[in-house]
Amino acid sequence: MENKILKKGCGTVVSSMTVERALFNMEEVSVIAGGLIRQGSSRPVSSVAIDSRQVTADALFIPLPGEHFDGHQFLREALTNGASALLLADRVWPLEGEEVARQAREKGAALITVPDTLRALQDLAGNHIRSMTDLTSIAITGSSGKTTTKEILGSILRREAPAIINEGNLNSEIGLPLSVLRIKGEHKYAVLEMGMNHAGEMAVLADIVRPEVALITNIGRAHIGLLGSQERIALEKKEIFKFFDDRQLAFLFEDEPFFEYLSSKVRGKIIPFGPRSTPGFEGSKDLGLAGSIIYWEGFQIHFPLFGTYNLVNALSSISVSVELGISKRKIKLGLQEAKPIFGRSQVIRGAVTIIQDCYNANPDSISRVLGFVRKLSWRGRKVMVLGSMLELGQDSAQAHRQMGREAGLSGLDAVIFFGIETETAYSAALETGFSGFLSFTADFEKLIQKLQGYLREGDLLVLKGSRAVELERLIPLLAMDRLEG
Template sequence: MNSPFSFSKLLNLSGGFFVGERSRCAEPSTICIDSREAGPRSLFVPLRGERTDGHLHIESAVIAGSSAVLVEQAWAEAHTETLQSWSSLYPVLFFPVDDTLKQMQELAASHRMRFSDVKVIGVTGSNGKTTTKEMIAAILETMGRTYKNHGNLNSEIGLPLTVLRMNREYDFAVLEMGINHIGEMDVLVDIARPDTALITNIGSAHIGYLGSKRKIAEEKRKIFSFFGESNNAFISENEKFADVLAENMQGKLYRFGVRSLPELREVQDMGLEGQKLLFTDCTIQLVLPGIHNLNNALAAVMVTRSLGASWDQVRIGLENLNAVFGRSQILRGRIDIVQDCYNANPDSVVAAVRMLVGMPTQGRRLLVLGDMLELGEESEDSHKTIGRTLTDSPVDRVFFFGTEMKAAAREYKLAGKDVYHTDDYHSLEKTLLAAVEPGDLVLLKGSRGMELERLTAPLLEDQQKKIS
């Protein structure tokens, strides 16, 4: 397959203009936006961010071997001599464009259209996107060549990178599509063009940027924008915004969940070992605990069954699945740790606490709760609500961490509860290590920016020391 970033394609983006000596340069075969990932024959795309400007790292990428670089026109005009100097020193071409991000997205949209025979499944929603994507991909991998986002490359930056790295033919592509502002789904769906699409749920993730749950629903439903009568859409049977999501949608609408899958006979809670799903034609041991992971699995079952998966393929796929980093990871030892700290919003926190309370344990249930970020004006009220909700939960001790969690801790204390709160990580670690005892079950839950996984190694090491 020809490279999606050939010189001819890059010249189309730059209006035919470039800086450098073409005869010295090899066409790029890979793409990166981080100069630390640059290598021989890579296309480097510098992006402007809140903290830094990728243009500051162009020389590092070129030294590492990048043979082509997109540069913003305004930056190029202000650094003409620098570009000329680099092009004389290194075998690299520079292509000035209006907006490097938009041009990268345009390349991705064009590249996607070359995979006309690939069945593309789009996955979005406020919670459970990544886990559901992994479940769907695990089943589809038993059916044919399957591509998926690596890690969390699902945004207006991550998705085009994901698509542009599709470098061979596949039977299926499972593309997670995450948004945090109005208009982003328009960009993502134009790139992905899914044939089948799933919305896991509508919650309060990123509500600070999107404004309200209804606004979130109105944005998420755009995943169905290019649907026709032959396309399949999947929405939870419990979705309160189902009518909003399905409004003006073309194609066939299916609901997923316990009541919507007649083949599901029984679900057995196995605690830390996960749960056993008894279907009419097979029994599946799911390693992930919690009702939210059950819903994710049922969504994956219905989507893949619609694509022709047999029950044996469903079983093999789900039973070969391992927990994704930071999402319901179970770490067993003298203490048991549930590492669920990749994302947090009011809905996912409630789901995680419900999971914690339902798990059997020889000791106490301890909850380390970090800030829920990106909630905007809703943040204080949301944290207060979590604090009040926890007062009725049979969790033995709660450790509140972060500036936003101060509101939750205050509500918790008003109910007469013993409260611990800090916004200093080292204080949190020291206090938690002093409190934990063999047999305890610890849940780490917080937004990615709180980095609660930092506690995992100290907790495990501390228990090992106590053994020796």
Template sequence: MNAAWVANLTGGCLTGNPDAEIFRGRADSRLCRPGDLYVALKGERTDGNLFVLPAWESGADVVLADEQKTLPVPPAGKALVSVSDPLEALQKLARQRRLDFPELQVIGITGSNGKTTTKEILAAILVNWKKDSVLVTEGNYNSDIGLALTLLNLHPGHEIAVLEMGMNRIDEMELLADLAKPRIAVITNVGSAHVGMLGSRESVAEEKRKIFIGSGKDSVAVIAKDSEWSSFLLEGYPGKVRFFGEWGKNGWNSYENLGADGFLLVRNGIEVIFRIPGEHNLLNAMAAVEAASVLGAPESSIVKGLEAIKPLPGRSEVINGAVKVIQDSYNANPESLNAALKLFSSVKTTGRRVLVLGELLELGNETNDLLRLAGRAAAEENPDSIFLFGKSLGNLKDAAVDAGYKGLMKQYVDIKELQNALSEYLRAGDLVLLKGSRGSALERLNKTIGEVSSG
């Protein structure tokens, strides 16, 4: 790929060096390095077109930017391609890059919860098997922007691509499926995440199954065996189906829950240490293994991948100290809260169990009902105390009381007040679960809890 390739595909105006090479796509000028195409996108908070020069200074060789903006002249050896719509142009490039590799085995992973963890487990297995020939979505670059940038990272040495595919609006999954063209599609689950954007869980399921658009008879769907949505998701699907989540089948013999240390699995008679705690993560592992098995991954790589993977930051992450923390605040909805509460109850502690719950966002018209369900779930767990953070949790608080919760429960809307309250309340031996949507940013409490632990 080079600047001329970008201009020809997008119909853009090329200024500078047409032979400037491209090996990767970036949308953050601070991360650019030699060989990068910087795509200047206008976001909610800032305009990437303001950072064209910094992108070149950071190392980018080619910039794709908005022709309606005042743009700098590219430095010697570098190039600028100006277009009417940089995002549309990026997606044209990504679509073509995918078509350039017709033999590429693409696994697309979507679902209301567990996408990133499933992707990382699958990547650990496949990288052990195929080494550098596996392209993997970085972080959670799973949107129409992130997926397109990931596809620009393809090179001739890649045999497999593991692509995370998320959506929060109608028809976004159709676009993602068109870009990625997955032969193997994994749907981890269907829940209430983004229901506020889509209107209902039925609409969420409808969007999720659009990952199958373009699937043929040689395609494979990987879905949960006990999903209430399985029949709906598979309606009209022309390919093969592989189910996950059944013990006693597909090599899964048994497991022992080790609490904060994860699980001791027995797979095909071999003991395997899986270090990500929480039974919901067992399902993520089973989904990943099923997808790897479709590709023919050897059992040795499956075992080594399962043993190599560790909890991701903010996702079922156990932080040890005088006060032990389960940091699960990357995101939250009622289903992921229930999963986190099960993990909370499985971890042993000599002190009190303290639930710190942030807001559950993007629930739309179902907000009140779902918050009440969450409140009842919190009450059933019966922690010693509940600290709520956010203005929207009144229904959750009332539901917990109605369900019989009699422990300490306080609500805060100021993060500093919550930090002070926890600093005074917590003591050595306590176990804290931090759970909330990204908007609550509960990781800001890590320092406060750490100071209690070190004090």
């Protein structure tokens, strides 16, 4: 973009030491986290960990309460592994504080009590990113496509300058601050995915990052069981723009049904993306599992991720990159080098070619994959394993019936439904008069047996289901020497 995005107003920021040397000193940790130093230390904080096993020398260990364990149980281990400081919840101090302080003193580490350890982690991350005066922060959310979009945009921006993206799926109220705290002074771009599965979480994440660029990929039905409706999902996703002050950029899909609502009263520039809106887009050619050719600004770009949904993710990344002033050549290179990540649009080629797209599943992503596979030109048979879609709440039965109807009308050669929730999908598929091999099981061993007895060389196997179903477990068990078909 012609004019560099103005840095957001950040209020009072406690200065930090050079990032390459240290993140904070003990006084800074105490002030930022609203804590009290119970045991001092002159050692620096060079990293932050919430898992005592990941503590390294001079790390700040922040114990968080969990469903099965409380991080306060592992304070001694964190000290043994080299922590320079421990946070301790105020509620724990009367019970264990003196003993923990003694242990910290023996290791030359600090002990700081805080009202809430999770809030302390988030506050430290927010302070850290707002101390990065040369950083452009880009936040991405949406019901689907946000991780892939993050990867594509990161691939482009790395051609321009040092850039960092969330590792793996560190995009929650716990994971995002850990990602933010890994940003270093050398980084010029931070591309940060923001996930959300309960009301209020997006506002917390937006407050941490205060992004200068924010993109919503789409509003779908993922997590609808936790939020109640798509309208509620849209309301929560819109919170990514909450801290805009007229100097930021908001990107929305041109055909997003909630476009008007999402763009209403946003204090920033609204920029649509998509086939009609992305600057310089001239069309595309579908290459099946090999991806597509994107015709853009006179270039023919081989984009390796398959499906029209990934093409839209590429167009969103182009739109953001153009606004940021990235050169055409670097955008082209970044698109060409984009790679699928675990469980998302992965193609595993072999005697049986496998599409591993089982990191997550919701009604919208199921429909997109079924549509892609139905149209895909393939010499062999098309086989699909559809696992349960979770976190759909009261909509689960209806959503699974819809999945079954769509699968039954897909024209595939075989569909196997896996998981208790998919029994209704199986019944719905039967009602369509599906002419291929159709089956249902909730037993993983029986699923393996069905596949080993059916698959043969030349088949295409598509794995799609929610993360907890763990369909990727099938892959090492489906070696050709174990197939009977």
